[in-house]
Amino acid sequence: MSLCYMFHKGRVILAGGGRVPEHGEVPDCLAARFVNSGLVDRDGADDVWAELADECEIPTGFEACERRTCWTTAGEEQFFRIGKAFHYMDWERTHKFCGRCGAANVFDDKEWAMRCPRCGELIYPVICPAIIVCVERDGKILLGHGVNFPPGRYSVLAGFVEPGESLEECVAREVYEETKIRVKNVKYFASQPWAFPRSLMLGFTAEWESGEIRPDEGEIEDAKWFAPDEIPEYYRGVSISARLIEDFVRRHGGGGEKCSAKKG
Incomplete structure (x- = not known):
């Protein structure tokens, strides 16, 4: 079972009952609005994060929830998983370009970093x-x-x-x-x-x-x-x-x- 941590304008998208949806539950209308996506873990697990376009409409059966309070429905374990997924999503979103030379960065799955193909600069997740x-x-x-x-x-x-x-x-x-x-x-x-x-x-x-x-x-x-x-x-x-x-x-x-x- 792989989960899909979707984010829309900073909020997390939860399925019925306040749970993180499985990847197979994501409807085509949402999948088509992914701006970017990636893996949540480095250990080979299949959980993914996805950033939705701002103009995306949330379909019936799903709800955009505040991340700070989603622990009340999603539970403590998923609260921190949601935070981890958002951290990676936000990092890639805010490091699209190299701060050294301005070229477009690419994700390096070996280093788990954003790499500049022009000057070689590596930008690891910011903590x-x-x-x-x-x-x-x-x-x-x-x-x-x-x-x-x-x-x-x-x-x-x-x-x-x-x-x-x-x-x-x-x-x-x-x-x-x-x-x-x-x-x-x-x-x-x-x-x-x-x-x-x-x-x-x-x-x-x-x-x-x-x-x-x-x-x-x-x-x-x-x-x-x-x-x-x-x-x-x-x-x-x-x-x-x-x-x-x-x-x-x-x-x-x-x-x-x-x-x-x-x-x-």
Whole structure:
């Protein structure tokens, strides 16, 4: 059984019941609108990704779904498979031409890279590392309300790693830039691929060292310390941000009854 991960304007196309369709289920009207396609895995599996033309109409029996929330119907395993397929699709879509000489790239299935036939430049799939951190102080967690968050939603702090920077240095810099808080005892927690569109999230925990909260209004509108039974609405899903928050609540004995976690 091979699956077909189709994408239309950034959304994933799912069949009835919120599942990824098998390749043989894809109707001709969709297959004819493939702009590009390729394999999802390097190990010889037959699962494929496909990019649909923007003007393509989605037929009855299929639905264009938001990738961030499709885990509720497709399940956690397929959520990450969808992310992997989208990552490859987006990489090929945004690297059609060589950034060195401007020639049209071709896919090299041995290197699993985009190769320039003119100058030989190789472009491998782009992965952008980003840190995400649970900062604690006296049994409370630091959460921020991002400028693009829905009203009332908070999360742990995050940011992209810059050139010449270690992960621990990035944690310290991002927390300070967003809140003017200095941290210590930075410890690795877990990692997670996050294909929105090409991130690798690296989770950490840290402790408050000094400073009082002064939010960087360009990135976050508000930041506060929350006790385990004071946690506001947060994005639960299958995100590492939720795992960090829920790990904090467990470790500090919170019952979670007052947490208003949302799935959307």
